[in-house]
Amino acid sequence: MSKKSDQPSMDRRQFIGGTVAAAGAVTIAPGVILHAVAGSNEQTEGASSEHRWGMVIDANKCADGCSACVDACNNEHELTDLGRPETDAAWIRTVKLKDKQTGNISRLPVMCQHCEHPPCVDVCPTNASFKRVDGVVLVDRHRCIGCRYCMMACPYKARSFIHEALTDQSVYAPRGKGCVESCTLCVHRIDEGVMQTACQEACDKAGHGAILFGDLKDPNSEISQVLKKYNSVQIRGDLELNTGVRYRNL
Amino acid sequence: MSKMYYRELYCGSPTRFWAGLALLGTIIAIGLGAAYYMEHQGHWVTGMSNQIVWGLPHVFAIFLIVAASGALNVASIGSVFGGPLYKPLGRYSGLLAIGLLAGGLMVLVLDLGRPDRLIVAMTEYNFKSIFAWNVILYSGFFAIVGVYLWTMMDRSVSKFNRPVGFVAFFWRIALTTGTGSIFGFLVAREAYDAAIMAPMFVIMSFSYGLAFFIITLIAAYIWGDREIGDLRLTRLKNLLGVFVGAVLYFALAYNLTNLYITQHHGIESFILLNGGVYTQMFWIGQVLIGSILPLFLIYSPAFDKSRWAIAAASVAVLIGGFFQIYVIVIGGQAYPMNLFPGKEVVESGFFDGVVASYTPTFPEAALGVAGIAVALAMVAVGARVFKVFPETLEDPND
Numbered sequence: 001m002s003k004k005s006d007q008p009s010m011d012r013r014q015f016i017g018g019t020v021a022a023a024g025a026v027t028i029a030p031g032v033i034l035h036a037v038a039g040s041n042e043q044t045e046g047a048s049s050e051h052r053w054g055m056v057i058d059a060n061k062c063a064d065g066c067s068a069c070v071d072a073c074n075n076e077h078e079l080t081d082l083g084r085p086e087t088d089a090a091w092i093r094t095v096k097l098k099d100k101q102t103g104n105i106s107r108l109p110v111m112c113q114h115c116e117h118p119p120c121v122d123v124c125p126t127n128a129s130f131k132r133v134d135g136v137v138l139v140d141r142h143r144c145i146g147c148r149y150c151m152m153a154c155p156y157k158a159r160s161f162i163h164e165a166l167t168d169q170s171v172y173a174p175r176g177k178g179c180v181e182s183c184t185l186c187v188h189r190i191d192e193g194v195m196q197t198a199c200q201e202a203c204d205k206a207g208h209g210a211i212l213f214g215d216l217k218d219p220n221s222e223i224s225q226v227l228k229k230y231n232s233v234q235i236r237g238d239l240e241l242n243t244g245v246r247y248r249n250l
Numbered sequence: 251m252s253k254m255y256y257r258e259l260y261c262g263s264p265t266r267f268w269a270g271l272a273l274l275g276t277i278i279a280i281g282l283g284a285a286y287y288m289e290h291q292g293h294w295v296t297g298m299s300n301q302i303v304w305g306l307p308h309v310f311a312i313f314l315i316v317a318a319s320g321a322l323n324v325a326s327i328g329s330v331f332g333g334p335l336y337k338p339l340g341r342y343s344g345l346l347a348i349g350l351l352a353g354g355l356m357v358l359v360l361d362l363g364r365p366d367r368l369i370v371a372m373t374e375y376n377f378k379s380i381f382a383w384n385v386i387l388y389s390g391f392f393a394i395v396g397v398y399l400w401t402m403m404d405r406s407v408s409k410f411n412r413p414v415g416f417v418a419f420f421w422r423i424a425l426t427t428g429t430g431s432i433f434g435f436l437v438a439r440e441a442y443d444a445a446i447m448a449p450m451f452v453i454m455s456f457s458y459g460l461a462f463f464i465i466t467l468i469a470a471y472i473w474g475d476r477e478i479g480d481l482r483l484t485r486l487k488n489l490l491g492v493f494v495g496a497v498l499y500f501a502l503a504y505n506l507t508n509l510y511i512t513q514h515h516g517i518e519s520f521i522l523l524n525g526g527v528y529t530q531m532f533w534i535g536q537v538l539i540g541s542i543l544p545l546f547l548i549y550s551p552a553f554d555k556s557r558w559a560i561a562a563a564s565v566a567v568l569i570g571g572f573f574q575i576y577v578i579v580i581g582g583q584a585y586p587m588n589l590f591p592g593k594e595v596v597e598s599g600f601f602d603g604v605v606a607s608y609t610p611t612f613p614e615a616a617l618g619v620a621g622i623a624v625a626l627a628m629v630a631v632g633a634r635v636f637k638v639f640p641e642t643l644e645d646p647n648d
Contacts, residue, residue, distance in 0.1 A: 070599060086299035086601070093599035100594050110589070110602075119437060125381035126374040145371050146363015148303040149381050155438030157587060157600060160300050161363060164292035177292045178363030235589055239437055 052135035053185055054216040054244035055197070056223050056232060059108040061210035062094070069109050069211065070094060072202030076186065077173040082164065089160035089175075091183040092199055106250055109199065109211070112137055112158040112183035113235060114244035120150035120159065129180075135216070135244050136185045144179040151180060155236045158182045185213075185244075216244065254338045256403075256637035262475045267634070274627040281620020284613035285360035293363065296614050301606035302583050307361035309576045310618030313458065314354030314625060315388070315429055316451060316575070317568075319422040320459015322347040322395065324486075325402070326422075329415035335482055338640045339467070344399040345632045346463055346625075347422075351391055353625035357617055380431045387425040394418050403637065426455045433578065440517040441582030444507070450500040454571065457493035461567035464490060466629065468561055470639060479645030480555045487560045491548040494567055498541045501574070513591075520585045520605070521577060528581035531573045540570010580608055 073079065073092045082088055092111040098104070114137045120129045121137065128143035129150050139150075139159075151159045159182040162175060169175050172188035186197040200211040214223030232246040261267035288296055298305040325343035328336035359365055372389075375382045398418045401411040430451025436442040464486050471478040505522065508514040521532055544563035553559030584606045586595075595603025633639055 067599075082294075084294060086301065087294045088300075090300070090600045093602075094597070095590075095595060095599070095602050096597035097590055097593040098596050100592055105596070106593075110600075121376075122378050123381065123435075124376055125379045125385065126370050127376045143367075143370055143374060144364065145367045146365075147371075147381060148363070149379070149432075151300070151303045152442075152583070153436050153438065155587065156589060157301075157602065161293065161303060163294035163299075178289075180363070236438065 047132040047134040047136070047191075049133040050217065052216040052244065053190060054114060054135065054214070054223065054246065055185075055200070056212050056226055056246045056248060057108055058210050058212075058248045059106045060249040061208050062107045062109065063206070063208050063210075064096070064107060066206060066208065067094065068202040068206040068208075069199035072198040073111075073183070076170070076198035077175075077184075078168065078170040080166070084163075087161075087163035089162060089181065091158075091160070091181070108247060108250060110156060110158070110235070111199075111245065112154075112185070113156050113241070114183075114185055116242035116244070118241065119153040119155065123149045123153040125149065132187075134190070136187050136190070137182075138184055138187065139179065139181055141174060141176055141179045141181070146178040146180065148180060154182075155239055155241070255641045256338075256341065256639065257641045258635065258637055259470060259474045259476075259633040259639045261473050266473075267630075271627065271630060274623045274630070277623040278620045278627065281617045281623065282360075284616035284620075285365075288613050288617070289360070289365060295611065297609045297611050298614075299606070299608070301601050302580060302608040304579055304583065305361075305608060306580075306610040306614040307357050307617050309572065309579050310621050311354045311358035311361070312429065312579065313572055313575050314350050314357065314621050316426060316455045317458040317462050317571075318347050318350035318354060318455075319391070319426045319429075320455035320457065321350055321463050322418060322422050323456055323459055324463055325398065326415060326419040329402070329411050330419050335485055335646075338643065339463075339482070341399060341402050341636075341638045342467065342470075342633070343463060344395050344402065345636070345638050346466060346629055347459070348392060348395050348399075349625040349628035349632065350459075350462065351388065352628055353621035353623070355388060356624055357621035360617060361614075380428055380435060384425075384428045384432070387421070387428045391421060391425055394421050422455075423452060426452045433582070438587055439582060440508075440514050440588065441521075441578070441585060444504060446500065446504050446507070450497075450504060453493065453496045453500055454574065457490065457497045457567055458571040460486065460490050460493055461564040461571070465561055465564040465568070466626075468557060470633065471643065474639065476639070476642055478643040481645040482643055483557065483560055484555060487548055487563070490563065490567065491545060494541055494544050494548070497574075498537075501536070513588075516588065517582075517585050521581055525581060525585070525605075528577050528584065531581070532577050535573025536570050536577060538570075539566050540574060544570070584608060 070092050074081070077091065079089050079091060092109050094107060094109050096105065096107045114135055116135070118129070118131055118137050121131055125147065126143045126145055128140045128145070129137070130140060131137045146161065148161055151161060159180050161180050162177050165177045166175055173184070175181055189197065195213065197211070197213045200213045203209060203211045212223050212226060214221040216224060216227070218224060227246060230248055232248045233250055234241070234243045234246060261270075296305060322343055324336050325340035327333040328340040359368055362368075371385055375385070377383070394414070394417055398414045401407050401414050427448045430448035433442040434445050434447035464483070468478070505518060508518045521528055523529060544566045547553055547559045547563035547566070586603050586605060589602060
């Protein structure tokens with residue numbers, strides 16, 4: 001074949017070589033290529049250690065009889081009520097307390113406290129429980145073997161085991177029978193740049209404003225300002241887990 | 251001492267052997283069916299919940315795993331500590347240890363939420379997790395005890411018996427330390443955050459493992475119409491007495507420590523006084539049946555060399571041990587975690603502040619019993635195929 005023909009400049013050998021290389025790349029390293037594509041998209045950038053996401057909850061503002069935060073969380077993540085409270089998943093719950101000495105009553109929502117040193121991550125044999133660099137504690141549902149050791153270790157009883165097959169799950173909260181799960185701090189919203197969790201949104205809509213979400217590492221964020229100005233506590237602060245969720249007036 | 255000959259254990263009646271094996275096979279099949287049912291339906295069909303996350307299968311699994319490492323003691327005394335009377339029992343000790351561990355692990359794995367992901371547990375390790383260490387310790391135990399048995403049974407490699415015996419001994423101590431540490435490092439739960447759990451599990455393993463060993467040894471020699479002398483049985487019996495006493499001592503130390511710490515008064519009064527079924531299991535199961543009764547049967551002069559007393563003491567130790575683990579595993583979870591010290595929980599959407607209820611279901615029990623059946627079946631087949639038992643264990647003349 002003459003070099004002056006109108007054939008494409010790539011000769012037969014180059015073409016075969018290129019095809020094999022491309023097929024090889026797709027077969028051997030799909031993750032790498034997909035990652036490279038994803039990396040070019042700003043919205044899907046990975047978590048950054050420049051942030052630490054957390055919440056401050058004002059127990060004085062948590063209204064008696066209100067379940068807006070619980071309903072919103074269940075709705076957001078398609079947590080179905082199967083009428084079996086002992087095995088149904090609960091990512092957030094409300095608790096009403098009475099001081100044994102003074103009789104003072106307080107009410108607050110409790111969820112995964114997104115510890116800096118999470119015991120669930122320490123005990124997980126397969127690294128399925130993990131903490132993102134931005135402080136969000138999650139479960140990798142592809143690695144979880146359902147041993148429930150994290151549930152034994154969590155000081156906040158924040159985790160639920162999925163006791164039955166599930167259908168119609170939310171696209172951003174994939175869940176499955178035999179795995180453990182808990183509050184994700186609405187990580188799908190964080191990753192989309194929406195700086196409000198479903199529970200905070202519902203609490204604000206109900207007119208209580210008890211929950212404030214934000215970046216604990218940003219000194220100018222509203223949550224940092226509130227925590228600097230007012231006294232707050234951690235649940236089981238004695239364990240020194242440095243929780244990402246703090247409480248006022250508890 | 252006269253030369254020891256080992257021979258495959260054939261039951262006096264072939265029908266009895268095959269019928270026995272068929273019975274064990276049926277129990278195992280029912281257990282596997284139960285596991286399939288629980289896995290397909292999901293755990294809601296069991297008594298377990300988000301409050302009691304580890305149930306009856308874990309009690310069986312931990313009981314068998316702890317007993318497995320203890321069953322190896324007899325071999326260790328023979329080859330590591332140079333006890334000539336124990337040496338002929340070493341092969342069976344190794345076989346029983348492997349059988350019990352296999353039974354326990356089967357139960358543990360089949361109760362996982364995702365048993366199909368066992369490969370993940372075998373390939374992905376978080377070395378800060380005691381569970382991850384246990385995966386290595388349990389698999390390593392099979393390999394090391396397998397080699398240990400080889401050095402005991404094959405004369406050409408018998409020179410390695412002592413060093414391999416040492417490795418096996420230290421490995422089994424590590425294994426039980428690892429199993430006890432599952433409960434030792436749970437900082438948030440009042441029943442569990444105690445380092446004494448690890449040594450307590452080691453001594454529990456000595457006791458349960460030896461009890462399993464004695465009862466199955468007596469059964470095997472009746473089964474095979476072979477002779478077993480009083481001397482060895484009395485030695486084993488006395489050793490069991492020491493171990494039972496030691497377990498009681500550790501239980502005492504654990505509870506007394508908790509009784510001193512004000513923060514732990516709640517869990518102590520729950521277990522010792524007002525925990526209902528758990529209190530009964532502690533006093534009647536663990537203390538009375540598991541400790542006082544066997545100590546009486548072992549040390550009372552009335553039962554000097556009575557084989558029935560030795561067998562009954564071993565069974566009582568096993569029943570008491572089962573209750574002890576039940577109280578540790580289920581009782582420890584049933585008592586509510588104290589998230590808010592100084593506060594009383596008036597209302598909760600997730601059972602805060604209340605004692606969690608747990609009623610075991612048939613599938614859970616079937617899976618657990620299948621674990622014991624697996625251990626016994628492996629021992630029955632292993633003893634028939636390999637030269638495990640000495641032809642006779644009559645008392646030596648010299």
